[in-house]
Amino acid sequence: MIRAQCLPSSGSAFGFPGKGFYSFPGGRVEFGESLHTALHREVDEETGLRIEILELAGWREVLPTAEGGGHYLIMSFAARWTAREPVLNDEHDDFKWLAPDAIGDLKVTGGLLEVIEAARKLV
Numbered sequence: 001m002i003r004a005q006c007l008p009s010s011g012s013a014f015g016f017p018g019k020g021f022y023s024f025p026g027g028r029v030e031f032g033e034s035l036h037t038a039l040h041r042e043v044d045e046e047t048g049l050r051i052e053i054l055e056l057a058g059w060r061e062v063l064p065t066a067e068g069g070g071h072y073l074i075m076s077f078a079a080r081w082t083a084r085e086p087v088l089n090d091e092h093d094d095f096k097w098l099a100p101d102a103i104g105d106l107k108v109t110g111g112l113l114e115v116i117e118a119a120r121k122l123v
C-alpha cells in the first residue's frame with residue numbers, strides 16, 4: 001500500500017505561497033548539507049517522522065513571478081515511513097494519510113499528483 005502524507009501549509013514559513021494547499025514536507029538545503037541529509041532533516045522538523053529515501057521521483061522548476069522573487073528547483077523523492085507518528089511543527093495545520101487514489105478534491109500544490117504517480121512506480 002502506498003500512502004501519501006499531505007500537509008496543508010499554514011503559510012508561516014517564509015510566507016509560503018501554498019497556504020491552504022496540501023503538499024509534502026520540504027524545504028531548503030542548508031550550506032554544506034547533502035541533499036539526503038536535508039531531506040531527513042526537513043521531514044523530521046516538519047513531521048517528526050523517520051524515513052528511508054528510495055529514489056528521486058521527479059522535479060519541478062518554479063520561476064519567479066515578480067522581480068526579486070525566488071527561482072526554485074523542487075526535487076521530490078519517493079520514501080518509506082520507517083518510524084514515529086506525525087507531530088507537526090507550526091508550518092502545517094493538519095495531515096492526512098491517504099492512498100494516492102483517495103486524494104480526490106483536496107487542494108494540492110502544483111505537480112503533486114504527478115510526483116505521487118512517479119513515486120508509485122518506485123516503491
